[in-house]
Amino acid sequence: MNRRTTLACVLALTTGLTLAGCSSDRKPELKVVGAFMPQPVSDMAAAFLVVENSGGTADRLTSVTSPLSDDVTIHETKNQTMREVTSFEVPAGGELDLERGGNHIMFMKLKQKPKQGEKVSMELHFEKADPIKVDLPVKETTHNPKKQ
Numbered sequence: 631m632n633r634r635t636t637l638a639c640v641l642a643l644t645t646g647l648t649l650a651g652c653s654s655d656r657k658p659e660l661k662v663v664g665a666f667m668p669q670p671v672s673d674m675a676a677a678f679l680v681v682e683n684s685g686g687t688a689d690r691l692t693s694v695t696s697p698l699s700d701d702v703t704i705h706e707t708k709n710q711t712m713r714e715v716t717s718f719e720v721p722a723g724g725e726l727d728l729e730r731g732g733n734h735i736m737f738m739k740l741k742q743k744p745k746q747g748e749k750v751s752m753e754l755h756f757e758k759a760d761p762i763k764v765d766l767p768v769k770e771t772t773h774n775p776k777k778q
Contacts, residue, residue: 657685657758658683658688658722658756658759659685659759660683662680662764663679664775665765666775667767673738674738675698676734677750677766681725681726683724685722687722690757690758691704692755694755699739700739701739704717704733706718706732707731746769749767751764
């Protein structure tokens with residue numbers, strides 16, 4: 631910010647006004663793209679997607695809920711080892727990439743096995759932003775958009 635813009639922000643904030651670009655509590659602006667679930671072959675399934683944040687504030691994915699399972703968790707993969715984590719950062723102006731072989735969403739003890747062509751609903755919960763509802767298309771078991 632230049633000196634004039636900084637002064638305008640200070641004046642606006644001290645007088646109770648908010649100017650565009652001056653707010654100290656800007657919200658993340660999140661959007662989900664590329665979401666899919668490979669057709670499960672057991673009572674577990676994984677989901678992959680990208681959360682894009684076009685806002686100026688970072689956020690965190692803290693949980694996922696779905697009618698498909700009462701046990702949905704988020705996992706990171708490091709050194710070919712998977713472990714449950716409590717959250718993932720969605721950086722300001724960046725993205726959280728949940729992909730095959732990397733960080734992902736796990737559904738345990740499925741209530742039913744969705745078939746290719748169906749959709750599975752889930753809701754992503756964040757620290758700051760409102761929840762996002764996602765309809766995951768169920769793809770073939772080997773589907774991997776990164777290798778096309």
